Amino acid sequence: MSYTNEPSKVSGNFHSVKGTVVETVGNLTGAQSWTDSGKREHAAGEAEVKAAQAKGYVDGASDRVEGKKDAVVGAVTGDKQQQLSGNAQHEAGKAQMDINK
Secondary structure: OOOOOOOOHHHHHHHHHHHHHHHHHHHHHOOHHHHHHHHHHHHHHHHHHHHHHHHHHHHHHHHHHHHHHHHHHHHHHOOHHHHHHHHHHHHHHHHHHHHOO
16 A cells, blocks of 8 residues: 555555565566565455545546536626536546546
């Protein structure tokens, strides 16, 4: 996991690759402890990437709902700025969800 205790794609990918390298070294040298350690680190890295994707997807969905609410309130009250801001937040949330599918 990253230092913020939040799942991170960057940290997860780093640990996934590092685990693969350690596992390969273990396989080449016959060091079973390295092979096992590498497999565990790789699996933990992959799990962190998936957790970060899930969090990003949920955050995007939340932004879409909040943005849609603001856009509708802005349209009903005639507040064009709130409507535009809400539409922008809604689209940003959609993009974040698409990235994290």
